[in-house]
Every structure is written in C-alpha cells, then in structure tokens.
Amino acid sequence: MRSLIDIQELSVNEIDELITVANDIIDNPAKYSEKCKGKILATLFFEPSTRTRLSFESAMFSLGGNVLGFSEAQSSSSAKGESVADTIKTVGYYADIIAMRHPKEGAPMVAAMNTDIPVINAGDGGHNHPTQTLTDLLTIQREKGRVNNITIGVCGDLKFGRTVHSLIGAMSRYENVKFVLISPEELKVPEYIKQTVLEAKNLEYVETTSLEDAMPELDILYMTRVQRERFFNEQDYIRLKDSYILTPQKLEAAKEDLCIMHPLPRVNEISVAVDKDPRACYFRQVNNGKFIRMALIMKLLEVK
Amino acid sequence: MIIGQIKDGIVIDHITAGHGMNLYNFLGLDKLDCQVALIKNAESVKMGRKDIIKIDRVIDIDMNALGYLDPGVTVNIIKDGKLAKRQSIDIPERIENVIKCKNPRCITTVEQELPHIFTLKDKENRVYRCLYCESKAK
Numbered sequence: 001m002r003s004l005i006d007i008q009e010l011s012v013n014e015i016d017e018l019i020t021v022a023n024d025i026i027d028n029p030a031k032y033s034e035k036c037k038g039k040i041l042a043t044l045f046f047e048p049s050t051r052t053r054l055s056f057e058s059a060m061f062s063l064g065g066n067v068l069g070f071s072e073a074q075s076s077s078s079a080k081g082e083s084v085a086d087t088i089k090t091v092g093y094y095a096d097i098i099a100m101r102h103p104k105e106g107a108p109m110v111a112a113m114n115t116d117i118p119v120i121n122a123g124d125g126g127h128n129h130p131t132q133t134l135t136d137l138l139t140i141q142r143e144k145g146r147v148n149n150i151t152i153g154v155c156g157d158l159k160f161g162r163t164v165h166s167l168i169g170a171m172s173r174y175e176n177v178k179f180v181l182i183s184p185e186e187l188k189v190p191e192y193i194k195q196t197v198l199e200a201k202n203l204e205y206v207e208t209t210s211l212e213d214a215m216p217e218l219d220i221l222y223m224t225r226v227q228r229e230r231f232f233n234e235q236d237y238i239r240l241k242d243s244y245i246l247t248p249q250k251l252e253a254a255k256e257d258l259c260i261m262h263p264l265p266r267v268n269e270i271s272v273a274v275d276k277d278p279r280a281c282y283f284r285q286v287n288n289g290k291f292i293r294m295a296l297i298m299k300l301l302e303v304k
Numbered sequence: 305m306i307i308g309q310i311k312d313g314i315v316i317d318h319i320t321a322g323h324g325m326n327l328y329n330f331l332g333l334d335k336l337d338c339q340v341a342l343i344k345n346a347e348s349v350k351m352g353r354k355d356i357i358k359i360d361r362v363i364d365i366d367m368n369a370l371g372y373l374d375p376g377v378t379v380n381i382i383k384d385g386k387l388a389k390r391q392s393i394d395i396p397e398r399i400e401n402v403i404k405c406k407n408p409r410c411i412t413t414v415e416q417e418l419p420h421i422f423t424l425k426d427k428e429n430r431v432y433r434c435l436y437c438e439s440k441a442k
Contacts, residue, residue: 083415104411106436110418125409127437192440196425 002300003112003119007130007166012173014299019138021295022288029062032294035303036065042095043069044087044111045122046078046102051264051286052122052131056099059293063303068095085114092117097301099131118300126160126227131296132263133166135289140220142288143259143281148174153214155182155244156224156269158189163263164224165193172197179205180214184243186236187226211244215253221246223262223269223282247271251279261285307341307358314365315380316357321345323374324355330373330402331365333357368396372403372432397424399432407439 004010010018025032041060045053048071057067078087084107091098092115100108101122108121108128123129141147152171154164158181168189171177179198181189188207198205208214215221226241228234245268246260262270262282274280297303319327324342333340339360348354362381370377375395381388404420405412412418412434422432422441432441 083417084411085415085417102411103409104414105407105409105438106411106434109436110411110415124411125437127409 001116001118001302003108003121004130004296004300005109005112005119005121006128007133007170010130015134015137015170018134018292018295018299019141021298022138022291023142025291025294032063032298034064035298036060036063036301039063039065039097039301039303040095041065041067041069041297042091042098043067043071043122044091044098044100044102045069045071046073046100046107047123048072049101049123051289052101052129053099055286055289056120056122056131056293056297059290059297062290063294063297065096065297069099084110088114088119091115097297120296120300123162126162128166129162129263130166131289131293132163133170134292134296135285136163136167136222136261136263137170138288138292139261139281139285140259143284144219144257147171147177149176150174150219151178151180151217152220152222153180153182153211153218154222154224155211155214155246157187157226158183158224159187160227161224164189164222167222168193169197172201172203177203179203180218181205181207182209182211182214182244183207184209187243211246212250212253215250216255218254218258220259220261221254223260223266225262225265225267225269242268245269245271246274248273248277251277254279305343307343309385310358310360310382311385313338313361313382314357314359314363315382316359316365316370317354317378317380318348318351319355319357319377320374321351321353321355324357327355327370327373327377328357330369331357333359336361336363366402367391367393368399369402371396372399375430395424395427395430398422403432403441405434405437405439406442407434407437410434410437410439412436 060067088111097118099120099122102124105125105127108124112119158164228237258279259281341358343356345353371393377393379391400419400421421435425431425433
C-alpha cells in the first residue's frame with residue numbers, strides 16, 4: 001500500500017482531489033462518519049506535538065476508526081534502544097495505517113521501507129511535513145478560492161522550517177505563484193531548494209530581510225517560528241528568535257484580503273492582538289488540518 | 305618499467321592520474337595476499353597521464369563505488385591471460401555504503417545498521433543526496 005513521506009509524491013491532481021474531498025467532509029461530515037469503521041490508526045510520535053497528533057486522532061475518530069500509539073519516545077521501546085525498523089514491524093501487526101513523527105530526518109522513510117501498511121510522515125526533524133502542506137493548501141484554497149495566481153510571503157526561519165520547504169515545493173507546481181522569502185541572512189531558504197525548485201522551474205521569487213517592505217504586495221503571509229530545537233547553539237537561537245514579530249501596526253500596509261497563516265505553535269512572532277483581525281487565518285488553518293487528514297487517511301486506506 | 309601480465313585477474317584502467325591510491329584504499333587491496341600493482345602517472349594517449357591498478361586475482365568489485373569515486377575508469381577482467389570482459393564505468397545512479405551522510409539530524413546517525421544510500425540528483429554537477437534526509441553528499 002502507498003505511503004506519504006514527501007508532498008512531492010502526490011501529483012497536483014491528487015492534491016486537488018484531496019482538497020475536494022476535504023471540502024465535502026466539511027460540508028457533509030455525517031457522510032464520512034463510518035468510512036473507517038474497524039480500522040486502526042497508530043500514531044507514533046517520537047517527538048512532542050499537540051496539533052498534528054491530536055488532529056490525526058480526531059480525524060480517525062471522525063471517520064469511525066480507532067487509534068493507538070504513543071506521544072513521546074520515552075513511552076516506547078525506542079527508549080530501550082529499539083530501532084525504527086523493529087518498532088514499525090511490530091506496529092504493522094496491530095494497525096492498518098501509521099502516522100509517524102520523529103526528530104531524525106528520514107525516519108518515516110525507513111518506517112515505510114519496513115512495513116506493508118501505509119506510513120504518513122507527520123514530520124521528520126527539519127525535513128518534511130507533508131500533511132501540514134496539505135493543510136496549508138486546503139486553507140489557501142478555502143480562503144482565496146484558488147491556489148494559483150498568488151503572491152505568497154513566507155517569513156521567519158526559512159532555513160530549518162520544514163513546513164516552508166514543503167510548501168514552496170508544493171506551490172511551485174501551481175501556475176503564476178510568486179514567492180517573497182523574508183528571513184534574516186542566517187535563516188535564508190537553503191540553496192538547493194532555490195536551485196532545484198525555484199530556479200529549475202524558472203519561478204519568480206525575491207529574498208528580503210524586511211517584512212514591512214514586502215507586506216503591501218502579499219496575498220498570503222505565512223509566518224513561521226524560529227525553532228529552538230533546530231539549533232545546536234543556544235546563542236544563535238536567542239539572537240534570531242525575535243527577528244520578526246507581526247503586529248497590527250505592521251498590517252496597516254497589507255491588503256484588505258491578506259490571508260495570515262502560521263503552522264503553529266507560535267511563540268511571539270504573531271502578536272495576540274492580531275488574532276482579532278479577520279485576516280488571521282491560523283486557527284481556521286488548524287481546523288482544516290483535521291479534514292485534509294481525514295481525506296488522506298481514506299485515500300491511503302483506499303476507502304471510497 | 306615492466307610489470308608482468310596477469311593470467312586471471314582484474315585491470316582497472318583509465319584511472320584519473322593521482323586517484324589510484326584512493327581506489328586502492330577504498331577497495332581494500334592492501335588486505336589481499338595476491339600480487340597487486342599500482343602504476344601512477346602512466347602515459348595515456350586519451351588522458352595524457354593515468355593510473356592503473358592490476359590485481360592478480362578476480363575479486364568482487366563494487367562497480368557503483370568505482371563509478372562514484374572516479375567515473376570513466378575501465379574494468380578489464382582477464383581469464384587465461386586473455387581479456388574476457390571490458391566494462392566502462394559510468395557515474396552511478398545509486399551508491400550504497402560508499403560514503404556516509406554527514407547531516408547530524410539524519411536517521412543514519414542513530415540507526416547504525418542502516419545502509420548509507422545516496423542517489424544521483426544532478427549528473428552534470430555530480431550531486432548526490434542522501435536517500436533518507438536528502439542532504440547533499442560532501
């Protein structure tokens with residue numbers, strides 16, 4: 001059966017189908033309430049998470065299925081030194097599908113290589129987080145009515161931010177998308193993403209350190225957190241963590257129909273005062289995450 | 305300089321001049337108890353200068369590793385003193401346990417049993433990336 005490790009494994013048509021199903025689930029939840037009856041999702045979270053794990057679990061319960069798993073490595077046999085491969089071979093006997101988060105990059109791929117049931121990458125270090133990207137695409141589609149013909153600003157940690165890398169990769173496949181990459185010099189988008197995605201596809205992008213300068217032209221502003229866990233050096237984290245803080249004052253120059261997104265959790269990069277602004281979409285984005293995961297679980301389990 | 309002919313063995317030819325010792329070490333030829341000759345800076349019409357390795361025994365060679373370390377080498381298998389097979393080694397699409405991933409966040413840093421696999425992502429610039437974490441090979 002098929003797994004989802006990297007968003008690039010899904011074609012644009014498949015992503016559009018998932019968005020269509022997710023929208024139908026939002027409109028007709030009762031229709032889907034028993035689609036996965038008798039199925040079990042294993043949520044294997046070797047790293048803490050609130051939204052992703054709970055949204056997977058809520059998604060499976062809303063499909064009539066059941067959930068088992070663990071929420072930190074310490075409560076699994078990996079604390080005793082068990083390999084990912086052995087853990088997955090074991091879980092493969094108890095569940096029909098796995099959602100896995102792991103601090104090490106590539107761990108979900110190792111999992112998928114060691115089981116016949118579908119594995120969904122729920123985040124592997126600073127690498128990939130495809131269901132967050134699906135959530136983001138559903139949110140963009142619902143807020144703007146389209147995913148193409150958009151200028152999107154991504155702001156904050158663009159070096160280690162896995163959500164940003166996946167989102168750039170996914171949106172680069174839609175027409176007429178312009179990227180504005182807003183970050184401190186030390187946290188710019190890695191060269192290989194610029195070369196293999198943006199430049200290889202001849203896409204329009206600009207890099208800037210100024211959120212204020214970029215603001216007026218944006219249709220979407222995707223804020224990210226500078227993540228403490230991605231730094232080996234605490235001093236670097238402290239120096240960079242407050243680089244960008246979105247406030248109502250900074251939004252004065254923004255478009256009336258700007259869509260402000262954030263994968264959450266936030267620390268202080270979006271002022272709480274912005275929450276009241278109708279352009280703040282990040283909690284609606286959280287809600288969308290559950291529905292797109294429902295659509296994905298159905299697809300990978302081949303449930304019609 | 306005269307180096308005798310091989311009856312049954314392998315000649316690795318067209319090694320970029322100066323790379324012969326790297327291949328010698330990587331292939332673990334120092335551990336063989338048969339005759340092995342490493343010829344440095346041999347004259348070559350095609351390359352100007354080249355290195356050559358002659359091994360007086362047929363051994364298993366990881367052709368993908370050879371292709372990664374020095375694409376363009378030629379491997380000649382000699383049997384009964386005659387050329388039995390000649391293979392030009394191109395740059396491989398995939399290499400396994402030739403180099404290690406240097407990304408400290410990669411799963412291979414904690415799972416010691418995992419093979420270190422790299423795939424070719426950009427042939428022109430010889431860019432390989434880790435199968436698991438996609439980090440560029442260094």
